[in-house]
Amino acid sequence: DTAVSQTPKYLVTQMGNDKSIKCEQNLGHDTMYWYKQDSKKFLKIMFSYNNKELIINETVPNRFSPKSPDKAHLNLHINSLELGDSAVYFCASSQDRQINTEAFFGQGTRLTVV
């Protein structure tokens, strides 16, 4: 009964490849996010979706394309992977985007680009 689940947990790939990370939440939340955590543990928001609608795109390169087929799923596709994309990517959800912004995080996907 995991609240926010993302797969895979680890992803090792070569430069130039395309990869996807999947995320699902079973909390009935309206809002989902992608955050990136770098090697210094600094967390920064990448995208936010509310009921399948893109709300935030924090100047992320076009190589990153989120997709939300329904409000319970938010996937992240990355094209032409670069070494600098190596990081831990966290999916999260919150009940809404106004008052109840307590975020529930997935376990993270550690992406290593070699």
Next chain:
Amino acid sequence: SQQGEEDPQALSIQEGENATMNCSYKTSINNLQWYRQNSGRGLVHLILIRSNEREKHSGRLRVTLDTSKKSSSLLITASRAADTASYFCATDAIGSSNTGKLIFGQGTTLQVKP
């Protein structure tokens, strides 16, 4: 720009002692949240304090908020080895309303020695 700055960056204490972590932020906020991250895991929400609140308690946790100084503190009393983790503050900045966007501090790494 990064909203939160946390102090100290690292803290090492003995079991049973209290641990205090501080967070400062730059802009006006709707609320401030504290999260815990165990090594290799996702973030777990600990407590949310709204901008019109000054203090909040949850079990062994005590959070204070001083909006005039744009700062917050997290106190963990009677620490346990299981409290060893990184602790992050996150703000929901005014101006980011209706997005759910959280801006995270750089985190404090707490080690509690048995």
